[in-house]
Amino acid sequence: MTSLGFLVVIVPLLLVCSATPRVGVGLRKDAKSEKRTIMAWATADLAAAEQIRNATWRGIFDGVHAFCGATVRPDGTGIDLNQSQWNECSPLYRSVRESGMKFYLVVGNVPEGAISKPGPVISAAMDLASKYDLDGFSLDDEYDCAPRSTLDRLRAWVKFVDEFAEALHSVGLKLSAAVQAMFGVQNVPYHPHCGPNKTPAECSQACDKHPSQYPLDLEVTQLMSESRIDRWLEMDTYYFTTGRFLNALDWYVDNVAKDKLGLAMMNRDDLTEDGLLARFYAIDKSGVEWINIFLLPASDIFLPLLKRWKTRCAGCGVQSVLGCYDLTIPCNQTQSNSPDLLTDQQERLLL
Numbered sequence: 001m002t003s004l005g006f007l008v009v010i011v012p013l014l015l016v017c018s019a020t021p022r023v024g025v026g027l028r029k030d031a032k033s034e035k036r037t038i039m040a041w042a043t044a045d046l047a048a049a050e051q052i053r054n055a056t057w058r059g060i061f062d063g064v065h066a067f068c069g070a071t072v073r074p075d076g077t078g079i080d081l082n083q084s085q086w087n088e089c090s091p092l093y094r095s096v097r098e099s100g101m102k103f104y105l106v107v108g109n110v111p112e113g114a115i116s117k118p119g120p121v122i123s124a125a126m127d128l129a130s131k132y133d134l135d136g137f138s139l140d141d142e143y144d145c146a147p148r149s150t151l152d153r154l155r156a157w158v159k160f161v162d163e164f165a166e167a168l169h170s171v172g173l174k175l176s177a178a179v180q181a182m183f184g185v186q187n188v189p190y191h192p193h194c195g196p197n198k199t200p201a202e203c204s205q206a207c208d209k210h211p212s213q214y215p216l217d218l219e220v221t222q223l224m225s226e227s228r229i230d231r232w233l234e235m236d237t238y239y240f241t242t243g244r245f246l247n248a249l250d251w252y253v254d255n256v257a258k259d260k261l262g263l264a265m266m267n268r269d270d271l272t273e274d275g276l277l278a279r280f281y282a283i284d285k286s287g288v289e290w291i292n293i294f295l296l297p298a299s300d301i302f303l304p305l306l307k308r309w310k311t312r313c314a315g316c317g318v319q320s321v322l323g324c325y326d327l328t329i330p331c332n333q334t335q336s337n338s339p340d341l342l343t344d345q346q347e348r349l350l351l
Helices: 003-019 046-053 083-088 090-098 112-116 119-132 151-169 218-226 242-255 273-286 300-310 344-350
Strands: 037-042 063-072 079-081 102-107 136-139 174-179 231-234 261-266 290-294
Touching (some): 046 090, 063 083, 079 119, 083 090, 090 102, 112 151, 119 136, 119 151, 136 151, 151 218, 242 261, 273 300, 290 300
Parallel strands (some): 037 063, 261 290
Antiparallel strands (some): 063 079
């Protein structure tokens, strides 16, 4: 073919390609690849059960981690359930089940006896799950502020967690754990700097400095990412300024496998709409697919942003990318032109 003939063929082709609308360019192709989950911690507070039944909040929460009187015995020989506290949780349990949600029982600090010999605690948990129709358990062990503040102690604790998780998985149950200050866990001797009348959590080696002052220990992040646990519920995004929130979010996203990471936020009087918008924008861009709220009933300021985050802003305007973070734009979540509801044509053009 002559050079002139080549130009005659290729130029019209380029013109056609350049004139073809690139539908969906800029949208994240993986936007609908993962179901987003919203959980919440809850107590026997009747307002928690009422919020779950409230039509305004319907479909927001996928389940609860419930503080209903379960504690590990100090000698590690089992789990005790305070029957009065469990009975007080009956309205919460009924609301959760009637709404088709998951119910996980929270268990507190794990003593050294259980860590060295986990069998009795695991056996007791299995019995409780069977008796009370639980979906699993959630640990809330803040003994050293972090669950354990030094690497050797954390290794032993995670070994317990892994054995607990594997046993639960064998009967279709799940395990999560609320954790904080994991960036402060160091490979150093255990020596809390405690003053008079202080608990280990109040003088923890993992919490006595600004987070930026701790060097990164890669074994900590490896232990978390390779654990058999279903979800780490990091609590370092509860607190402080938006800047501290963003720093903590980045650390966990960079250092913990996302399929094991849950991000927690709490009801706080000092949260502004703009501050919360910035937080949700960062969560959306981070790829985290699990949020935990402390504590039900959740503040109403969370409602519009939880809805938008969970649905990936479906129907927030004709182009939802232009309406997602503008709370004056209503979201009709039956619309089909939002990022999580790409048409077949859009999917092909993104390939």
